Amino acid sequence: MFSSAVPYKNQHYSELKSNCINDKKLFEDPEFPATNTSLYYKQPPPGYVEWKRPGVSGPGGSGTSGNEIIATNEYISSDPHLFVKGISSHDLNQGVVGNCWFVAACSCLALKPNLWKKVIPDHTTQEWDQKHPENYAGIFHFQFWVFGEWVDVVVDDQLPTVNGELIYCHSKDNNEFWSALLEKAYAKLTGSYEALVGGNTGDAVVDFSGAVAEAIDLEKDAYYKDQEKQDQLFEDLLKAYDRGGMISCSITPHEIEARMSNGLVKGHAYSVTAVKKVRMGHGLLAYFRNETIPLIRMRNPWGKTEWKGAWSDSSEEWSKVGDLERGNLGITVEDDGEFWMEFTDWCKFFTNADVCRLINTSLITVHKNWNEVVHFGSWTKNAEPLLNRCGGCANHKLTYLQNPQYLFDVTKEADEVLIALQQKDMKSHRKYGQGENLVIGFSILKVELNRKYRMHDILTQQSVETSAYINSRTVFLRCTLQQGRYVIIPTTFKPYTLGDYMLRVFTDVDSGCRDLTDDKPMVKCWSSFLGYPQVVTHVYVHGAEELQNQDRTGGADPYVIISCEGRSVRSTIKLDTLQPEFTTSGIFYRKKPRKPITVEVWNSNGVKDEFMGQVVLSGLAKDTSEPQMLQLRKRGRQMADEMPGNISVRIITSTQLTAM
Numbered sequence: 001m002f003s004s005a006v007p008y009k010n011q012h013y014s015e016l017k018s019n020c021i022n023d024k025k026l027f028e029d030p031e032f033p034a035t036n037t038s039l040y041y042k043q044p045p046p047g048y049v050e051w052k053r054p055g056v057s058g059p060g061g062s063g064t065s066g067n068e069i070i071a072t073n074e075y076i077s078s079d080p081h082l083f084v085k086g087i088s089s090h091d092l093n094q095g096v097v098g099n100c101w102f103v104a105a106c107s108c109l110a111l112k113p114n115l116w117k118k119v120i121p122d123h124t125t126q127e128w129d130q131k132h133p134e135n136y137a138g139i140f141h142f143q144f145w146v147f148g149e150w151v152d153v154v155v156d157d158q159l160p161t162v163n164g165e166l167i168y169c170h171s172k173d174n175n176e177f178w179s180a181l182l183e184k185a186y187a188k189l190t191g192s193y194e195a196l197v198g199g200n201t202g203d204a205v206v207d208f209s210g211a212v213a214e215a216i217d218l219e220k221d222a223y224y225k226d227q228e229k230q231d232q233l234f235e236d237l238l239k240a241y242d243r244g245g246m247i248s249c250s251i252t253p254h255e256i257e258a259r260m261s262n263g264l265v266k267g268h269a270y271s272v273t274a275v276k277k278v279r280m281g282h283g284l285l286a287y288f289r290n291e292t293i294p295l296i297r298m299r300n301p302w303g304k305t306e307w308k309g310a311w312s313d314s315s316e317e318w319s320k321v322g323d324l325e326r327g328n329l330g331i332t333v334e335d336d337g338e339f340w341m342e343f344t345d346w347c348k349f350f351t352n353a354d355v356c357r358l359i360n361t362s363l364i365t366v367h368k369n370w371n372e373v374v375h376f377g378s379w380t381k382n383a384e385p386l387l388n389r390c391g392g393c394a395n396h397k398l399t400y401l402q403n404p405q406y407l408f409d410v411t412k413e414a415d416e417v418l419i420a421l422q423q424k425d426m427k428s429h430r431k432y433g434q435g436e437n438l439v440i441g442f443s444i445l446k447v448e449l450n451r452k453y454r455m456h457d458i459l460t461q462q463s464v465e466t467s468a469y470i471n472s473r474t475v476f477l478r479c480t481l482q483q484g485r486y487v488i489i490p491t492t493f494k495p496y497t498l499g500d501y502m503l504r505v506f507t508d509v510d511s512g513c514r515d516l517t518d519d520k521p522m523v524k525c526w527s528s529f530l531g532y533p534q535v536v537t538h539v540y541v542h543g544a545e546e547l548q549n550q551d552r553t554g555g556a557d558p559y560v561i562i563s564c565e566g567r568s569v570r571s572t573i574k575l576d577t578l579q580p581e582f583t584t585s586g587i588f589y590r591k592k593p594r595k596p597i598t599v600e601v602w603n604s605n606g607v608k609d610e611f612m613g614q615v616v617l618s619g620l621a622k623d624t625s626e627p628q629m630l631q632l633r634k635r636g637r638q639m640a641d642e643m644p645g646n647i648s649v650r651i652i653t654s655t656q657l658t659a660m
Contacts, residue, residue, distance in 0.1 A: 005121075005143045005152035008189070013141040013154050026053065026138030027156045032188040034158040040194040041431030045096055047162035053138060054080035054128075054157060054177060082127045082140075084176040087116060089273050090336060092179050093303040095168035099196040100269045101248075102186065103169055103301035105204030106179055107271035108246035108356075115209050115244075119143055120178060121152075142185040145210040147424055148374060148502050153185040160193070168193060172303060191428035195435075201248035201269045202354030203425070203473045211246065211356035212420045212504065214476040219252065219351040224344065234294045234343050237355065238275045245357045247272035249298065252351040263308035263339075264349055270298040273338060278329065282322040296346050300337035307339045317342075359418065359506055370418070370506040373513040377404045378500045379492055386519055392495030393469060394443060399495045405454050406488040407447070408505060408513035410481045413572075417481050418506035419444075421467070421490050422474040423499055439493035440501070441469035444479070447487050448538065448587040450569045454516045455487060457652075462583075469493050483572050487516070521589050535593045537564065540585040540650040541571075557604040558612060564588040564597045573604045599649060615649060 007013075009031045020027045032038050034051035084091075089107040094100050109116050117123060119142055126140055141154045159180055160167055169183040186204075187193045202213035216233070223230045237247060251260075253267025260266060274297035281291060295311060311317045318326060329340075341349075361372045379390035391402035410417070421442050429435035446462040447455065464486070467477040490503055505513045520536075539562050555576040562569045562584065569586035588597075597617040603610040 005150035008151045008153045011154045013139065013152060016154060017137045017139050020137035020139060021135065026136075027154075028138075028158070029154065029156040029188075032155060032184075034156075034160075038187070038192055039160060041192055043194060043197075045160070045162065045167055045193075047167070049160050049162055049167070050164075051158040052161050052164075053159070054078075054175075079130070079175050080128050080177055081175055082120075082123060082178045082181075084171070084173040087113075087178065089271065089299055090303075090338070091171045091173070091176060092301060093170055093172055094301040095166065095170060097168050097193055097197055099169070099183075099199065100301045101199040101201040101250075102183065102196055102204050103179075104201045104248050104269040104271040104299075105208060105246075106169070106182065107273065107299050107301065108201075108205055108248060109208045111273060112209075112244060112246065118150075119208050120182065123178075140181050140185070142182055144186070144189060144207045146189070146207065147422070147500075148376065150210075151189075153188055155181060155184045155188060157181065159184065189428070190425075191431060195427045195430050199427070200354065200472065201250070201271070202356055205246045205248065205354070205356040206422075206474065207425075209246070209356065209358060211358050212418065212476060212506075213474045214355045214357065214478070215470075215472060215474075216353040216355060217351070218249075218347055218353060223347040230344065230347055233347070234275075237272075237296075238277070238294075240355050240357055241272070241275040243358070243360075245355060247275070247353060247355050249346070249350045249353040251349065259305065260349075261308075262349065263306050263312070265300070265302075265305060268300070270300060270350075273297045273299050274329075276329070278321060279325050280320050294343035295340050296343055297338065297340045300339075303337040306337060307341055309341070309345060311340045311342050311345075313339060361506075368508075370508065371510050373408075373505045373511065375406060375503045375505075375513070375515055376500070377490070377503065377515070379403070379498055381496055381498060390492065390496050390498060392497070393441065393491050393493050394463070394466075396495050400489070400491070401455050401458065403489050403491045405516040406490075406503060406505070406513055407451065407485065407516050408488070408507070408511035409485050410483050410507070410511065411509060413483050414480055415483075415508050416478065417511075418476070418478050418504075419467075419488065420474055420476045420504040422502045422504070424501070425473060437471040437473055438497055438499050439469055439471045440491070440499075441467045441475050441493070442477070442488055442490040442503075443467070444477075444481070445487045445489065446583075447485050448569070448585040449485050449571070450567070450586050451485060451487075452516075453518050453520055456519070488513075535590050535653045537588045537590055537593070537597070538585065538650075538652040539564070539569075539588070539597060539599070540652075541582050541599055542584075542650075556612070558601055559604060560584050561600045561602060562586045562597070563600070565590055565592060565595050593653070597651070617649070617651065 011031065016027060028034070036044070039045060039049060087110045089110045091110060092103050092106050094103045109119060120126070121141065121143055129135060138157045139154060140157060141152055143150050143152050166180055169179045171177070171179050187196055190196060202215065205211060206213050218224070221229065223233055241247060248269055248271050250269045251264060251266045258266045276295050277292040278295045279292055300306065306312060309315070359372065360369045362369055381390050382388050385402060388399065388402035389404050391399035394400050419442065421440060423438055423440055426435040426437070443463055444465040445455070445458065446464050464481065465477060465479045467475045488503065488505070490501055492499065505511060541560055541562060556578055557573050557575050558577070558580045559573045560571040560582050564586070565588065567588060569584065571582055571584035574580035574582070598614055600614040601612040603612050
């Protein structure tokens with residue numbers, strides 16, 4: 001997941017810092033200047049804003065000057081540090097800008113040392129050093145995962161203040177500045193501080209980690225009313241959290257940041273700081289009874305205002321838990337913004353959650369590892385329909401298959417597949433009245449086992465899974481697919497909507513996921529002697545019943561082979577059955593359409609496979625939209641000597657390629 005970072009705006013941190021030290025001056029960032037354009041594009045912050053530096057001597061002078069933050073209030077100190085007593089989720093407090101989602105993501109980040117050390121690189125050397133002020137240049141750098149690559153962003157240490165106080169994200173310690181500087185770097189990516197107003201915590205967590213974000217609609221899926229679903233969700237969140245995942249949650253607002261009587265805030269993002277099964281009881285009895293209750297701990301980015309219900313800081317429920325267990329959980333009775341809830345109440349009162357999983361792709365691991373394939377693409381428009389790549393969702397049948405198509409194989413009998421479709425973040429366009437997310441989603445279709453080219457009809461394909469269509473930056477789907485070949489079609493909801501996307505596909509083993517770009521075989525693949533393809537034929541086989549041949553176990557291990565003009569498609573083997581259910585299909589680009597198509601049934605055998613029967617379709621079969629039921633006949637026998645059994649075959653031919 002981690003790789004070398006690309007300098008943002010071609011600004012190289014080491015080079016810039018070295019130049020400032022040599023020139024004995026503090027860095028001033030020309031790409032994100034200390035002016036109103038970096039603050040806002042529409043709504044100015046309250047009060048008169050002054051950009052000030054933390055009070056520290058540097059190469060440009062010593063002591064505190066008029067260009068430095070003066071230590072005259074509870075937030076600012078003349079003894080600045082990047083970290084005070086390390087980094088903690090309690091460090092953060094939200095400022096006047098409405099970016100609780102970002103602050104909640106920072107709280108999640110602070111809990112993961114392996115991640116924040118990537119986001120805040122060289123954190124020890126970036127720290128203020130009072131003993132060697134000549135090495136301080138007023139420049140910092142942070143790294144973010146932006147649309148598939150790590151980007152290194154430099155900022156100067158000029159921070160916006162009103163009446164000498166930081167007006168945006170700040171630490172509870174008045175001389176700790178990692179959160180304010182990190183926020184400034186993120187604001188630089190989006191164009192201004194105001195561009196951070198309104199967002200999704202899961203998106204920021206992804207930008208901190210390269211994780212895969214899964215949105216869970218707690219209200220729509222009614223977890224509170226279904227104990228079985230609720231238990232499964234808790235186990236899933238517990239596993240995700242224990243394996244380094246990050247979780248956030250919110251309540252769908254009727255009004256932004258409206259306080260409820262139970263202490264929760266609507267339209268407000270919370271970071272999840274623990275997921276635990278808490279042991280009930282006191283002393284040894286608690287261990288013998290082994291009774292636990294599922295609890296979840298959260299933090300309000302405000303640094304105050306907590307849940308007032310069951311399992312809140314001073315609630316009577318904690319009397320049911322032993323002192324040792326309470327000590328391990330770190331219960332504090334103070335309004336610090338962090339609190340526990342019973343998982344049932346969490347499902348009841350919260351409406352949305354984002355689970356950001358760090359998908360393990362390492363080959364050296366004790367946990368399950370995944371094979372990842374990443375594709376970048378665009379929804380683009382072209383005057384030629386076959387070259388269009390913005391056909392909209394499946395509701396738009398005339399243009400749907402003009403979208404990008406990605407083919408992959410499931411080679412195991414069944415495999416869990418994770419798919420994430422992410423669109424490019426456009427917050428930097430908000431100042432132009434744009435920048436909102438497109439409504440996006442994708443479908444998974446099961447296709448012919450030998451398909452190599454783009455789909456132009458969906459008569460024989462099966463739509464097996466469809467994601468939600470939503471205006472979020474990332475759409476995620478987790479599903480289990482049977483062995484076979486599949487095509488993913490990422491789309492916008494409406495046709496002719498343009499945009500860029502990144503598709504990430506995770507499977508247990510290599511899926512060979514690849515972009516389908518060609519519409520048909522290239523002409524040079526066909527000699528003038530043999531001729532060119534005249535028709536495209538789809539053969540769809542379903543079912544075979546009451547097969548006679550048996551192996552020593554009394555059953556059979558049948559499979560199907562479809563053959564056409566020297567090419568063939570073989571199905572998977574159905575183990576130990578005389579009543580197999582086949583869903584096998586093939587697509588053939590035919591030069592000699594009057595040549596027969598053969599469907600054979602074989603029994604797999606360790607020594608030599610045994611022929612069981614066949615169907616021969618002579619000449620150019622008539623197109624059928626409904627399956628034909630054809631009886632199997634043994635090779636070399638007379639027509640009357642038929643096998644008891646049949647096979648369903650659907651034949652579809654076409655003479656040209658169209659957009660559909």
